[in-house]
Amino acid sequence: MTAGAPDAPQAPPTAGPGGASAAGLPTGERLLSAGGFTVRVHERTGLVTAILAVLTVLLVVVSLVIGEFRISVPDVAATLVGDAPDRTTRFFIHERxxxxxxxxxxxxxxxxxxxxxxxxxxxNPLASPDIIGITQGASAGGATVILVLGGGIAQVAAGALVGAALTAGFILLLTWWRGLGGARLVLLGVALGALAMAYVAHLLSRGFVASAVTAQVWLTGSLQGRGWSELWPLAWVLLAAAVVISTQARSMRAFALGDDVAVALGVPVRRARLLLLGAATALAGAAVATAGPVSFVALVAPHVSRLLTRGDRVLPAALLGGLLLLASDLVAQHAFAQPLPVGVVTVVLGGAFFLGLLWREGRHG
Incomplete structure (x- = not known):
């Protein structure tokens, strides 16, 4: 999706030779004009995005209804508009x-x-933050704060962000002169991730029992006790990243064609890559700072989104990631006799995803 300066109102494009529209757009894309801006929309992506948004809203409503204290849908609606039937209902919805x-x-x-x-x-389809070591670096930063510095939640969040930034900077430093693509990046990330987790295991073995237990729960990935105070900082990071991504949308499309083509198209490759790398690192670090290193969502959601939209778009991947983690959290809370950390469920989800990939490759091999 891209925005440009307003011109005359755009007529819906019609298909032309070679599957392109009369406006020079690929088949399945059209220009929409509204409020003085012209926006290019990919029809399949728009449909998938709309469906994912609706499913997310419905699942949020389900999460407000179910639990040991059952709340009816009308009571949920009344509470959300400020007319709660009683204090208990308001407490469970607004505070829990x-x-x-x-x-x-x-x-x-x-x-x-x-x-x-x-x-x-x-x-590289395997270059998710939990494969190339960013998540593990954030985990090491947060664990250092808990087990070495004795910090609280706010300090743990800062430590996770610093750990993610240091890992990303190290990867960038080692791969800059040969590019960020290929198996070399994945192998380097796996090595860095293994070193980071070895460091975390060392800290756990030497820490006090109470601190080690706290760190272990955080390292599993959990949403227990998370509330408004954790939501707002992450929301600001998401907003800032969305601004960066929207301003660099043209550069991202050019990157898909290769750096040489991107340079020929006038894209400032180094500047755009640094901005997007910073946004990706900040998103991963902020997510780990909020809920701990929740595994596999960053890998599974973009893959499934690519299958659904037949393209590499960030918005449907983000919506699918939110939907997957919310569904996993509901399973972790309500499907077992005792609630589980959500990271346990996402690990199972990731394992099933990899088995599915292996089975699919075996069929086509």
Whole structure:
């Protein structure tokens, strides 16, 4: 989706020779004019995005209804518009269920958007933050704050962001002169991730029992106790990243054609890559800072989004990531005798995803 300066009102494009529209657009895309701006819309992506948005809203409503204290849909609607039937209902919706559901959506969206950006930047479908070491670096930063510095939640968040930034900077430093693509990046990321987790294991073995337990729960990935105070900082990071991504949309499309083509099209490759890499790192770090290193959402959501939209778009991937993490959290809360950390469910989801990929490759091999 791209925006440009207003011209005359655009007529709907008609198909021309070679499958392109009369306006020179690929088949399945059209120009829409509204409010003085012209927007190019990919029809399939728009449809998938709309469906994912509706499903996310419906799942949020489900998360407000179910639980040990059942709340009817009319009572949920009345509470959301400020007419709660009683204080208990208002407490459960506004202080427990709604903020947790929104945090789940925001964390999943941040992870998935980060994964989609890394895949687009490197042209490597495995370059998600939990494969190339960004998530592990953030985990090491947060664990250092808990087990070495004895910091609280705010300090843990800062440590996770610093850890993610240092890991991304190290990867960038080692790969800049040969580019960010290829198996070399994945192998480097796996090595850095292994080193980071070895460091975390060392800290856990030497820390006090209480601190080690706290760190272990955080390292599993959990939304327990997350509320409005955790949502707003992540929401600001998502907003800032959305601004960067929207301003660099043309550069991202050019990257898909290769750096040489991007340079020929006038794209400032280094500047655009640094901006997008910074946005992807900030998204991954902020998500880990909020809920711990929730695994596989950043890998699974962009892949499934690519299958649904037949393209590399960040918005549907982000919506799908939020939907997947919210669904996983509902399963973790209500499908077992005792609630589980959401990271346990996403690990199972990631394992099933990899088995599905192997089965699919075996059929086509």
């Amino acid at each position: 269920r709604l903020p947790r559901a929104l945090v789940a959506v925001a964390v999943g969206a941040a992870l998935a958007a980060s994964g989609a950006l890394f895949c687009a930047l490197t042209r």
